[in-house]
Amino acid sequence: MTVFACAGCGATLSVPMSRVPLPVHVDQRYGHGLLGVLMEPRTYAVNPDPFGPPWRPWAEVGAAEAEACGVYAPVGALSGGSRGAAVLAPGDVRGTVFIPARSGGLCCGLDGRDGPNLACAQCGRPVATRIDDCSLWQAVWFDPAAVRRVAGAAVRPQTVDWEALRRDRPGVPPVEPPGQWHPLWEAAVGAALARLLAVSAGTRVAVPDGLVADTFGRALDALLPPGPPVKTLALAGPGLPTVSTSIALVPQHPQTGEHWAPPVTADAVPLPWDVWAQLAFRHDRRSVPGAGTMPADARRDDPSPLTPFGLFRPDVAVFLSTLARLREVRQPWLRAIYDRVTGHPYAGPF
Template structure:
């Protein structure tokens, strides 16, 4: 376990935390309501990409310099902020105070538009950015230039094995109120960008089932019909080995490791989304515990039907696509431009 301390005075800024993978929806904006916490208590994640101000316009830096920053297609602006921002849960932050002149937001809270808005309570150094406005996942981003990590003697979280992950709670595609889960929209949108890059511009064939429900409408709309074709299936722990061109594999939520499928192209998916896709339709009912007789099963209500068709997150899809070198290929650049310019027949949220 580690704690993060102020680089100026060594004051503790967090409780002990263990590292996990950065959630794929970390930078998602969704709806106009308050979203839950991004990070679980006692965890932290590191964003390897530059983030935050200063920003430089694409027209100012040009394609060559943007590619050096890992951006391969035009965007409005490129971040020249530091890489390595650390995401922690709001409840794990200690010893900070708000910087009042930086407490800007759109509606219900702070959105961090002006950079760090939390200072070390001991020395006054700006150390972190609190984000809790509507449409944003609630999180505190520690500034990597202003904090240090310190090993502490505390029990670390055990990293679960792949089979153990199957026993963890799965994330259904529809929330209890009947709307599509924003985590599903984020996972499928980012995964779609990688599937397209792996397709080489050929039509992708998806067997009927949850993968087809999520990916097929966009793949059919964005890729040409007819041969040649490539196949897309699920692969991973608990599934039989299969021969395919593109495999959707789980990404471990703690270590960030991607399941090794041995296929030509492996596209990672958020583990709880992958697990639901892989096992929800043949999941065995389990006996209820605590007092019910053996053989009696819970009579839980079925999940609510979605309130509308599944829509992909346009911004996350484009952000993932512009960071793939393959987007420089003319056919994939045309796909990028169609989505950026809001081609009306595409299954994206505009």
Template sequence: MLTARLSRVALPDHADQKYGHDLLPALLEPGTYSVRSEHSEPPWEVDAEARGVHLQVYSLSYGPPGLVGVAPGDVRGTALIRERCDGCCCGLDGRSGSNLACVECGLAVATRVDDCGFWQVVWLDPRAVRPVGVDGPAHPVVSWGALREVYPGTPPVEQPGWWSPRWEAAIAAALAHLLAVSGGKQVVVPDGPVAEAFRKALDTLLPTGPSARELVLAGPGLSAATPDIALVPQHPQTGEVWQCGAEAVVPLATDIWMYLAFNDDRRLAPAVAGMPDIVRRDDPPPLLPWKPFRPDPGVFLRTLARLPAAREPWLRAIYDHVKDHRYSLPCF
């Protein structure tokens, strides 16, 4: 057995995110695994219109599809292959392919990634491993109605005032889907947290006009109004997208959607006469970011390139514009 007992979850939006120069935590929670359907390991070749990529990208992997991602702490019975322990800075980045071998047979079975800027994960090679059933109850799939209790929401700001990289990745992926269903028309967003996340990018990338479409939150626990475009949760275990009567739906990671839907960020107004000195203030105020929110441009471009709508000229123009000006656009 090369892993502990695991239950499958959907592949996170930040699986391919490169973020900063610090050590990031594990990509997946302990006791879970996720399967990557795409090719994603060496060898790397020049791009081609293949395997669901609809726009020109720098390179594509010709490694095996179906890699199984697990948390590094859930791996058992492996050892590092010294000659494949390449990295850029503080750890392993997987550039040389499989760098973990089975201690019993010596076969290369997985690739560990833990360098700075990468979410830490071990990718099991599907050509070398196979799933094994175990006795005991499996983790049940959480119902839509119970999701709020299990996934209360991820705050958008982390210490000491940085935007959460999970937010930057999830909003970027949702933005790509949102542009694809917009039809190139203006999308308006009501004031509130959704507007803070999406409005600047939408106003920058889409034209203004009288035939605007509206984006609103929809999902379990919210009113059943039928919007033009609904921003809905994507089930964290199954990957299923919440369905409603909207003309189009845009999937968003459940933990981010939950925070947008149910967190109250309103600030309390100060009392006129102030607070007595004897009152204990044991609830610190929420963290405030030190810069405006910007979606992750790498996640945005990668997601958009894999949507069939990206072949439309107007959306291809947006892709090229972001790719060429990602560091100068106000929304990226």
């Protein structure tokens, strides 16, 4: 376990935490309402990329410097902040106070535009950035230069194995009440779609029926050239039979970040466990005609499954951000897709 402390005075700034992978929806902007908390309680993740201001426009950065930072296609701007910022849930933060002069936000809260907006309550040193504005996932980002990680409780959380995950963590349903697609799904599919295109080599991909086709099929049809399928896509992971496929959608362990190892002949495309598990094991109960009628005194205790209002749309910003950070985007055919989506981000399938 890890506890964060002020690098200036040593004051404790968090509860004991366990490190987990950086969520796929960490940079997502969604809708116009208040979103939930990004991180699960008592967990933190580390961002390997620079975080926060100052922001440098692409024209100032240039392709060569951007590639050195792991960005291989033009983006609007690159962060000039520090690498290694740790993100955790606001409820797990201790011993901080707001900095009134840095309370910039767009609408309903703080968006971090002014840099660190939380200070150590003991010494006044700026230590973190709280984000809780509408359209943004609620989180606190510790400045790696202002805090240090120290050993916390000696007891380490037990890593759950794949079978226990399958049994105890069914995942996040794809549709929220009253009928919107879940934002985590839109972000996860957006990131996986970028990686899927990269391993497709620009050829048509056959997609299995069901929820996989609902979430990936339309996008692949719109982005890849027409023609007969050359590669096949299938789910692979714990509890599923081994199948022969070109590309495998595999789960990412929510604690360790480990990817399930697919068959040796398949290219692996990871998905967060909470999305993959629903793709693999969800069984929709669809209404079908039946003989006769239910008795008048019968009562059902299983509500009908939620159905979405419209077609699924991957998160275009997550898709482009992921694609820009894949070396494969330098290939002309994939760069053409990147440029086309960047120029028309609201065209199908987005």
